[in-house]
Amino acid sequence: MSADKPRLLPLLPVTNTFGRSAVTCRYRCGDACSHDVPNTSDNAYFGDVVAEVVGRRTMLKAGAVLAVAGAGAATVGAGSAAATPGRGHGHGHGHGHGHGHGGRDDLDFQPVAPNTEDRVVAPRGYDQGVVIGWGDPVLPGAPRFDFANQSAAAQAMQFGYNNDFCGLVPLPRRWGSQDRWLMVSNHEYTTESFMFLGYDDENPTREQVEIAWAAHGLSVVMVEKERRGGLQVRLDRHYNRRITVNSEFEVTGPAAGSDYLKTSADPSGRRVFGTLNNCAGGVTPWGTILSGEENYNQYFANADQVTDPVTKQRLARYGISGGASGRRWERFDDRFDLAKEPNEVNRFGWVVEIDPLDPDSTPVKHTALGRFKHEGANVIVARDGHVVAYMGDDERFDYIYKFVSDKRMKRGNSRYAREYNKRLLDSGTLYVAKFRGDSPADEIDGSGQVPSDGEFDGFGEWIPLARNDRSFVDGFTAEEVYVFTRLAADTVGPTKMDRPEDVEPSLRSRKIYAALTNNSQRGNPGTEGPTEMNPRPANRHGHVLEIEEFWGDNTARRFRWKLLLVCGDPESPDTYFAGYDKSQVSPISCPDNVAFDERGNLWISTDGNALGQNDGLFAVPVEGRERGHVKQFLTVPHGAETCGPVVTDDFVLVSVQHPGELDGASADNPLSHWPDGGDSQPRPAVVAVWKD
Numbered sequence: 001m002s003a004d005k006p007r008l009l010p011l012l013p014v015t016n017t018f019g020r021s022a023v024t025c026r027y028r029c030g031d032a033c034s035h036d037v038p039n040t041s042d043n044a045y046f047g048d049v050v051a052e053v054v055g056r057r058t059m060l061k062a063g064a065v066l067a068v069a070g071a072g073a074a075t076v077g078a079g080s081a082a083a084t085p086g087r088g089h090g091h092g093h094g095h096g097h098g099h100g101h102g103g104r105d106d107l108d109f110q111p112v113a114p115n116t117e118d119r120v121v122a123p124r125g126y127d128q129g130v131v132i133g134w135g136d137p138v139l140p141g142a143p144r145f146d147f148a149n150q151s152a153a154a155q156a157m158q159f160g161y162n163n164d165f166c167g168l169v170p171l172p173r174r175w176g177s178q179d180r181w182l183m184v185s186n187h188e189y190t191t192e193s194f195m196f197l198g199y200d201d202e203n204p205t206r207e208q209v210e211i212a213w214a215a216h217g218l219s220v221v222m223v224e225k226e227r228r229g230g231l232q233v234r235l236d237r238h239y240n241r242r243i244t245v246n247s248e249f250e251v252t253g254p255a256a257g258s259d260y261l262k263t264s265a266d267p268s269g270r271r272v273f274g275t276l277n278n279c280a281g282g283v284t285p286w287g288t289i290l291s292g293e294e295n296y297n298q299y300f301a302n303a304d305q306v307t308d309p310v311t312k313q314r315l316a317r318y319g320i321s322g323g324a325s326g327r328r329w330e331r332f333d334d335r336f337d338l339a340k341e342p343n344e345v346n347r348f349g350w351v352v353e354i355d356p357l358d359p360d361s362t363p364v365k366h367t368a369l370g371r372f373k374h375e376g377a378n379v380i381v382a383r384d385g386h387v388v389a390y391m392g393d394d395e396r397f398d399y400i401y402k403f404v405s406d407k408r409m410k411r412g413n414s415r416y417a418r419e420y421n422k423r424l425l426d427s428g429t430l431y432v433a434k435f436r437g438d439s440p441a442d443e444i445d446g447s448g449q450v451p452s453d454g455e456f457d458g459f460g461e462w463i464p465l466a467r468n469d470r471s472f473v474d475g476f477t478a479e480e481v482y483v484f485t486r487l488a489a490d491t492v493g494p495t496k497m498d499r500p501e502d503v504e505p506s507l508r509s510r511k512i513y514a515a516l517t518n519n520s521q522r523g524n525p526g527t528e529g530p531t532e533m534n535p536r537p538a539n540r541h542g543h544v545l546e547i548e549e550f551w552g553d554n555t556a557r558r559f560r561w562k563l564l565l566v567c568g569d570p571e572s573p574d575t576y577f578a579g580y581d582k583s584q585v586s587p588i589s590c591p592d593n594v595a596f597d598e599r600g601n602l603w604i605s606t607d608g609n610a611l612g613q614n615d616g617l618f619a620v621p622v623e624g625r626e627r628g629h630v631k632q633f634l635t636v637p638h639g640a641e642t643c644g645p646v647v648t649d650d651f652v653l654v655s656v657q658h659p660g661e662l663d664g665a666s667a668d669n670p671l672s673h674w675p676d677g678g679d680s681q682p683r684p685a686v687v688a689v690w691k692d
């Protein structure tokens, strides 16, 4: 099966002019790209505000900043690293066997060529295996997966649908093996037309809806290294866990108990059932998982019956409009009906924290990190011990945020230290990013050509929005800043970005890398045109941004930034690979998730390859003479998205999300048979790849 196969009976209109199929857009984001851009605020480009602020303060010369940061870099990562497991931080296990694919100049695999195959393609000399996929048992006693006879009760014990983020948390040493982890996966969304034969999207059955509720959320599974190199699941009674739309969460932080969060089922505004559309995430230095509630808007119906103008404006800014929801959940639970429960929607759009090492713990929704379409959150411990979380709001023309904790992290793994650290994200300051380019505006002409100073680059500042009960935004109380963060941010002039996805700090260098996946609308009438930080109109392929905080201090208010990559076909003049020889790099399109290996190389997974090829996982050194040398490490099956990369010296894990999700495909007409082959239905799954 491949793109060569004729596409049958397109059942849905094609709404996405990029690489993603219409069916994916519909089920994953509620067709976000076909709706008007929710951010209609009028933010300046070369903002006078920043120019003024920058001009009136004494600025460091760039060289001095870089020198300071460079000097510190050797010492910084280590403190965090010891305690920081797994995903994205590349310290999943400190006993590296050293034969890996890492290495600043040691990404020694042969790049995988672009393709449209219905399989995972890894470099020559690498082996692969599925770790777990949709319907596989998570809890002991879970029934075997039976596609044609799935039930909600079975699904609640099995691996959910459309796994996105994947993180590894090392088990305590008393488990006797360093080769055992708790693997946590997000189940971002369900694609009902791929899950049920004959699915009628106008009239889902109660059982189908309850299966979908159980297929959302997260899974925690114990995994251990196999002798041959992959990972295998252990059906552990103590640690394995499913979190679904029906699991209880505690709301914490400054907006907990807010009137905006109260519903008839929860007059306290502190207890929420479920988490929705969990996209990316991160492993914290204290061994918990953060997970972002992203396109939650699509699950809520009947915004068109809301009459209060303020509420309508708030809903619109979060992309919530129209009548019936795509999945019709409102027919089975009033809380998804805005006409009946107007505040339930405010209880989603948060960063949630799960402690996989304490399976009885109640997961938390952290209001201090603001409410928007959270892609994810990634934490670094600043040199002074405060923790800093970086976050993207995945919408065209939306913003990048950071949070700096009031308290300092406690070292060690004592129960007291862990419980203390699990509250760090409840009090602190929430900031939004404003970027300024340093090249003349007429050199940012939309061609994608690098300006005459040789870089898309400049300075920026973090604008404070709120700190606990104190608002820094005129016209907004602190609780309004937290619950309606997008609207508060709009008033302080942050920079509109091209869909900020993962924003993740390197523990080695303390620099931050942001995937800006694409923006179909930039430069369209009524929208902002090219800027130095988002230099292409109708940005099809996206770009990768590098941020370096002043003094290498992640709590700083100012930073330098530059574009590392402007993605697309290397033969096209509007692409840029950090100045590296473009004849030597792999084509890359629509960067989404980022991670680091143990040597500090950046790994990038893609979502929606607009070059017509399968999505993939790429590695690129970010320091030294190989900086910008992008190489494709693997590709995923046709119609799938690559997410959740975990990169260690021993293996790479990727989430293969929505395999075969092509227009015209469905359970009645599957266009992928990955991973089980034959005439099987496609199943989203986690795959391990290792050196043979």
Ligand code: FEO
Pocket (backbone or CB within 6 Å): 188, 279, 280, 294, 375, 394, 501
């Ligand atoms: Fe779920 Fe931002 O991708």
Ligand code: CA
Pocket (backbone or CB within 6 Å): 437, 438, 439, 451, 453, 454, 455, 456, 457, 458, 532
């Ligand atoms: Ca420049």
Ligand code: CA
Pocket (backbone or CB within 6 Å): 279, 280, 375, 501, 592, 593, 607, 643
């Ligand atoms: Ca994503």
